[in-house]
Amino acid sequence: MYLTKEEERTLNGEDGETLQKAMEILVALGDIYGADSLIPVKSAQIAGVSYKTIGDAGLEWISDLNGKVKVPSILNPAGMDMQRWQDMGIEPDFAEKQVEVIKAYESLGIRSMCTCTPYYLEGFSATYGDHLAWSESSAVSYANSVIGARTNREGGPSALSAALVGKTANYGYHLDENRVPTVSVTIECELSGSDYGALGYLAGKDVGNRVPIFYMASTPSPDNLKALGAAMAASGAVALYHIEDITPEAQKVGFENPAENIVIERSQIDEVYEEIIGGNDDLECDIAAVGCPHCSADELENIARLLESKSIEKELWVCTSREVAEKNAELVKQIEQSGAKVLCDTCMVVSPATEGHNCMMVNSGKALAYVPGMCKVAAKIGSLEECINKVGGGN
Ligand SMILES: C[C@@](O)(CCOP(=O)(O)O)CC(=O)O
Numbered sequence: 001m002y003l004t005k006e007e008e009r010t011l012n013g014e015d016g017e018t019l020q021k022a023m024e025i026l027v028a029l030g031d032i033y034g035a036d037s038l039i040p041v042k043s044a045q046i047a048g049v050s051y052k053t054i055g056d057a058g059l060e061w062i063s064d065l066n067g068k069v070k071v072p073s074i075l076n077p078a079g080m081d082m083q084r085w086q087d088m089g090i091e092p093d094f095a096e097k098q099v100e101v102i103k104a105y106e107s108l109g110i111r112s113m114c115t116c117t118p119y120y121l122e123g124f125s126a127t128y129g130d131h132l133a134w135s136e137s138s139a140v141s142y143a144n145s146v147i148g149a150r151t152n153r154e155g156g157p158s159a160l161s162a163a164l165v166g167k168t169a170n171y172g173y174h175l176d177e178n179r180v181p182t183v184s185v186t187i188e189c190e191l192s193g194s195d196y197g198a199l200g201y202l203a204g205k206d207v208g209n210r211v212p213i214f215y216m217a218s219t220p221s222p223d224n225l226k227a228l229g230a231a232m233a234a235s236g237a238v239a240l241y242h243i244e245d246i247t248p249e250a251q252k253v254g255f256e257n258p259a260e261n262i263v264i265e266r267s268q269i270d271e272v273y274e275e276i277i278g279g280n281d282d283l284e285c286d287i288a289a290v291g292c293p294h295c296s297a298d299e300l301e302n303i304a305r306l307l308e309s310k311s312i313e314k315e316l317w318v319c320t321s322r323e324v325a326e327k328n329a330e331l332v333k334q335i336e337q338s339g340a341k342v343l344c345d346t347c348m349v350v351s352p353a354t355e356g357h358n359c360m361m362v363n364s365g366k367a368l369a370y371v372p373g374m375c376k377v378a379a380k381i382g383s384l385e386e387c388i389n390k391v392g393g394g395n
């Protein structure tokens, strides 16, 4: 891979050990994937934040780094709401370690906002054609597919390296040729709400790590697209998808139909709603959680409307970013009046607070795919209304 004189100097350690390590990671990835050079990125989103997932080894690695990031950089969800972790039943020992992780990232100049939806935040908006180094798989899918920006699914260390250097290696989804659809998916039935997550849960398994183009009868909203992409990245490894006439690249570039076509029928989507993943059919859900990926302002508004004059008997978590919650404080108040908890900085997958429940009802195909394995809690998908009804909000 070609390096400029300045990049060579960094690689040789002349800008310090941290930048040298970061450059080594970028160069190694570039060499493995055949990149021609490094390219500047507009922002970085760094996974590996929850103490539950990174543990002491991760904390040590981050704490050993010195220096400052060169581009706006933000964090993935942590293992707890950084302000009301006691309400989540988080142990003080865990909280202490989680605070240390965030402080270590902050000392590198990274904004301590912990979210998988950076595209809602000021300073992190991405536009068509921007090159990014994001790591959370749903954020990667949204950036590539819904916005038309360009990012690979970075690992925590490679996103952090890109943040410190301000560049990434030019391979994968940064290049036109890897953004062309290789399989088509046809959906003739009408879809709404959680159907998009259920569809993504199914489609991801068939599509694997290819780039699908969808031909759809219904017109999805940006929130529907967020749910679809998140689920496909979890049950499969889809980092970019197109929808004919809907997503920006499909509109601008005009792709040819790939030879292979997968058809998904309504009956298959209905079956996803029947299953309890990771548990027996007779399990009763004792918690519901929505906001995977983190809720948008529109989603908070919808949840607040559905919860009006209702009272939640069991647990209902609504996960979102702190910035979206703060900007929509009135909606948050309305939601919490029902007894539901609006949790910021964290989610049902990366928080240890999920563990110990029997079965979680979710409206997300991604949470359905991850909660059983990552939290050892059974999961069932339903519509947002069903999630609310399940925890006693039916009255
Ligand atoms: C499950 C996920 O959304 C969150 C866990 O990631 P992390 O490594 O704890 O930041 C990761 C992903 O899908 O990219």
Ligand code: SF4
Pocket (backbone or CB within 6 Å): 076, 077, 116, 136, 138, 230, 291, 292, 293, 294, 319, 346, 347, 348, 349, 350, 366, 367, 370
């Ligand atoms: S809410 Fe879902 S998409 Fe966001 S970090 Fe958690 S698992 Fe990933």
